[in-house]
Amino acid sequence: MSILTASSVTKRFGGLVAVNSYDFEIDQGQIVSIIGPNGAGKTTFFNCLTGFYQADEGKMLFNGVLLNGRSPDKITQLGIARTYQNIRLFPAMTAIENILVGEHSRLKTFWAEAVVQTKRYKVEEEKAEEEANRLLQYVGLAGLGDQISRNLPYGAQRRLELARALASKPSLLLLDEPTAGMNPQESTEMMRFIQDLRDDLGITILLIEHDMRVVMGISEYISVLDFGTKIAEGTAAEIQSNPRVIEAYLGRGAASGLENQAAAVPAQ
Amino acid sequence: MENKTHFDWKLAVRYGLLAGAVSLSVSVIGMVELFAQRDLIAGVLTLGQVILFLAPVGLSYIIAGKQPPGKKGYALLAGLITSLVASLPLVILVILATSFNLREFLPNVSPALINTLTFGQGVIPGIFILMIVMGILGILSAGMYLLPERFRKPIMMGLLWTLIIGMFSEILTERLRSFFGVGISKVVFSGKALRPTTALVIFIIVTLISAAWYRRGEAVKERIADSPTMQSKQFRWGVFAVVGVIFLLLPFLLGTYLSEVANNVLIFAIMGFGLNIVVGFAGLLDLGYVAFFAIGAYMMALLTSDADQGIAGMSFWLAIPICVAVAILAGITLGIPVLRMRGDYLAIVTLAFGEIIRILVLSDLLKPYIGGAQGILKIPKPTIIGLDLVKPDQFYYVVLLGCIFAAFISWRLSGARLGRQWMAMREDEDVAEAMGINLVSTKLLAFAIGAGFSGLAGAIFASKLTSIFPHSFSLMISINVLCMIIVGGIGSLPGVIIGSLALVGLPELLREFKEFRLLMYGILLIVMMLARPEGLWPSAVRKRELLAYQETGPTADPTAVESET
Numbered sequence: 001m002s003i004l005t006a007s008s009v010t011k012r013f014g015g016l017v018a019v020n021s022y023d024f025e026i027d028q029g030q031i032v033s034i035i036g037p038n039g040a041g042k043t044t045f046f047n048c049l050t051g052f053y054q055a056d057e058g059k060m061l062f063n064g065v066l067l068n069g070r071s072p073d074k075i076t077q078l079g080i081a082r083t084y085q086n087i088r089l090f091p092a093m094t095a096i097e098n099i100l101v102g103e104h105s106r107l108k109t110f111w112a113e114a115v116v117q118t119k120r121y122k123v124e125e126e127k128a129e130e131e132a133n134r135l136l137q138y139v140g141l142a143g144l145g146d147q148i149s150r151n152l153p154y155g156a157q158r159r160l161e162l163a164r165a166l167a168s169k170p171s172l173l174l175l176d177e178p179t180a181g182m183n184p185q186e187s188t189e190m191m192r193f194i195q196d197l198r199d200d201l202g203i204t205i206l207l208i209e210h211d212m213r214v215v216m217g218i219s220e221y222i223s224v225l226d227f228g229t230k231i232a233e234g235t236a237a238e239i240q241s242n243p244r245v246i247e248a249y250l251g252r253g254a255a256s257g258l259e260n261q262a263a264a265v266p267a268q
Numbered sequence: 269m270e271n272k273t274h275f276d277w278k279l280a281v282r283y284g285l286l287a288g289a290v291s292l293s294v295s296v297i298g299m300v301e302l303f304a305q306r307d308l309i310a311g312v313l314t315l316g317q318v319i320l321f322l323a324p325v326g327l328s329y330i331i332a333g334k335q336p337p338g339k340k341g342y343a344l345l346a347g348l349i350t351s352l353v354a355s356l357p358l359v360i361l362v363i364l365a366t367s368f369n370l371r372e373f374l375p376n377v378s379p380a381l382i383n384t385l386t387f388g389q390g391v392i393p394g395i396f397i398l399m400i401v402m403g404i405l406g407i408l409s410a411g412m413y414l415l416p417e418r419f420r421k422p423i424m425m426g427l428l429w430t431l432i433i434g435m436f437s438e439i440l441t442e443r444l445r446s447f448f449g450v451g452i453s454k455v456v457f458s459g460k461a462l463r464p465t466t467a468l469v470i471f472i473i474v475t476l477i478s479a480a481w482y483r484r485g486e487a488v489k490e491r492i493a494d495s496p497t498m499q500s501k502q503f504r505w506g507v508f509a510v511v512g513v514i515f516l517l518l519p520f521l522l523g524t525y526l527s528e529v530a531n532n533v534l535i536f537a538i539m540g541f542g543l544n545i546v547v548g549f550a551g552l553l554d555l556g557y558v559a560f561f562a563i564g565a566y567m568m569a570l571l572t573s574d575a576d577q578g579i580a581g582m583s584f585w586l587a588i589p590i591c592v593a594v595a596i597l598a599g600i601t602l603g604i605p606v607l608r609m610r611g612d613y614l615a616i617v618t619l620a621f622g623e624i625i626r627i628l629v630l631s632d633l634l635k636p637y638i639g640g641a642q643g644i645l646k647i648p649k650p651t652i653i654g655l656d657l658v659k660p661d662q663f664y665y666v667v668l669l670g671c672i673f674a675a676f677i678s679w680r681l682s683g684a685r686l687g688r689q690w691m692a693m694r695e696d697e698d699v700a701e702a703m704g705i706n707l708v709s710t711k712l713l714a715f716a717i718g719a720g721f722s723g724l725a726g727a728i729f730a731s732k733l734t735s736i737f738p739h740s741f742s743l744m745i746s747i748n749v750l751c752m753i754i755v756g757g758i759g760s761l762p763g764v765i766i767g768s769l770a771l772v773g774l775p776e777l778l779r780e781f782k783e784f785r786l787l788m789y790g791i792l793l794i795v796m797m798l799a800r801p802e803g804l805w806p807s808a809v810r811k812r813e814l815l816a817y818q819e820t821g822p823t824a825d826p827t828a829v830e831s832e833t
Contacts, residue, residue, distance in 0.1 A: 050702055052698065052701075052702065071701070071706075072698075072701040072702045073701050073702075073703075073704045073705055073706050073707070076702060076703060076704035077704050082702060084699070088696055088698075088699045090691065090692050090695035090696060090699070090700075091695060091696075092691075092695055093688075093691055093692070093695060097688060097691070100685075100688055101688050101689070101691075101692040101700070101703050101705070102703055104685065104688070104689065104692075104703050104704045104705055105703070105704030107685050109685065111681065111684065111685070111686040111713065114680050114681055114683075114684030114685065114686060114687075115676075115677055115680045115681065117680070121684075125684070125685070164703070168703070168704060
């Protein structure tokens, strides 16, 4: 059953068509990747999904609910969480505080209850903190809760961002280049972690990724964007042998043989 | 290594010129002369002299620290040269002032100033005395640096406290007199200054205490911190109770005049708590904060005044919730149009809002209702069970109540979900929204609560003065409150009180400073940003953050902090 359906989504910035009539579908419990060269419109599509941008055309349905026109906070409340390509933690807040902010959409008490410290408020805060510590442990950062997030090492910041995204208990998790800047061993660990997320928690995962080893290793389905347009989709094996994908990544020359290379260079 | 052992003449001269320029400026703008009227130690030292010698002494100390270690002679020489060079501009000033009429274009270069600079000994001997005194001070100051830390720190503490007590001797005399009679105060103080013997006694006592603390203090602190009673809940409540009792009894200790000062400090602190929410927690730079203060004050005036403009004749206690509610409404009204603005744009729009309110209040349009430039008079003071809270030491409790109210709400919210919402919004608005935070309501709550506190302060202010005028609500109030929370430590609740004491309390006590208030703000802010960017009493988080920042450095190589998997 599809959890997210996007049909002919288009986003323009002035004359530039960043995403062009993109159709996309992801089933409950799948791990799907969107790949494509830099500037292909992958992150723009993410931003349309999460409400940061409003799509100019097309329809996006999440569990049957229309996402178009909703603000980012409303979309998060529906159960979509994301991480960012260049880590965007709340730098001056501690690791625990970051996760607590992530839990925001699940907390219900009214602000004035904090002033008079109602029972409901105290219970909820206690639970929230417990949950935050549990998440911290889950991503392997136990004991670092009081650290200012800016001071954490790079890898830890990535994992903290994941924990913060998980804190809203999403049913769909959007990961924007989760292994960027990691060495092969770290990205292998991240791969395993992403798989565990799906297997243990049943979270559907949509990721943008450049590391082909990661993409081919965990994706059950891959969608390829180039200049905002979908040029291919399919399983890892299908994508790897698709000439249009190779062309998009390596240039026309590589795709159609060496004899055409000289002619292809000016075209790219 | 070879060339490092040469004495660096250039550096010493450069520091000397810098110190001389500072001393010359404070003389020429009239600070030295004005402050010379305030004796610190009778017949020995005036505040003017302290200000005059501050830069040469300080820079001599610093340059002594820049000499190669082990070269004690170099350090003393550097101190001497720095201070002697620093005295040259002053010497030239004295000579010029006695030969030409400098007052035509430097009105502050008066005979009194020349008299201060030459120690009243005539021009030629005075010049030599000035140079000799400067030289000695320079050597002493450099010598201080050479002392081992266990002597240096206590001596510095001793000097500092003697100066501070001397500075406040006028008020202390008055207090001593009212508690112990004229006799005791005559023994300690002479006129409005410390007696030299008392100054010496204070210096020795503080130095000894501080020396003892230096030797044992850390151990004692650790032992107390480790002991189980220290961490217990009862102990914390105990501290709380003691602080509470001190605050309750404060008016009895302070007397009428100082209670009045305390009232001003606390009223500004209430505003500080509000602006701290808007700027410190939520990161929304609001420069029109005085508008809500004015709205609170005018509402109080309209609701309670016995003058023609008064419309309701309510009691203070009935009016105050209404004033706060109206200020909150005004906060929301300002908040809605600026929801989408960030940073500089927000600052400009709020600045304009503050001016609009002030000009409206002054305008002829509203004159029939709120009195225009004549303001509103006859605002009654609050009464409680038939008792009029008229005197400052009685009114203090009203202000204290308001301050506790504001501090309590700030404190509870800062640790709560709303506090986290604000902080997240301050750090990264887009991501905060992506975390499910509703930016509209979060921002409006910050504006509303901040405005509510400001309105509360305004209402109390109106009742305290019993009359209000438009000129009380100038842009300077906004700037004052903003400086206050920056100096105290942005986002820090105790910092609000500290900032208010420093920027509202101190200028009241040292009345001469009033003339140089803005200059002092500028200097203070620059010094703060260089020496203590986190503020005098920073919030825990911010302190850690800045410390870590200094350790890793602003341009820390990202590859240097690789993940430790």
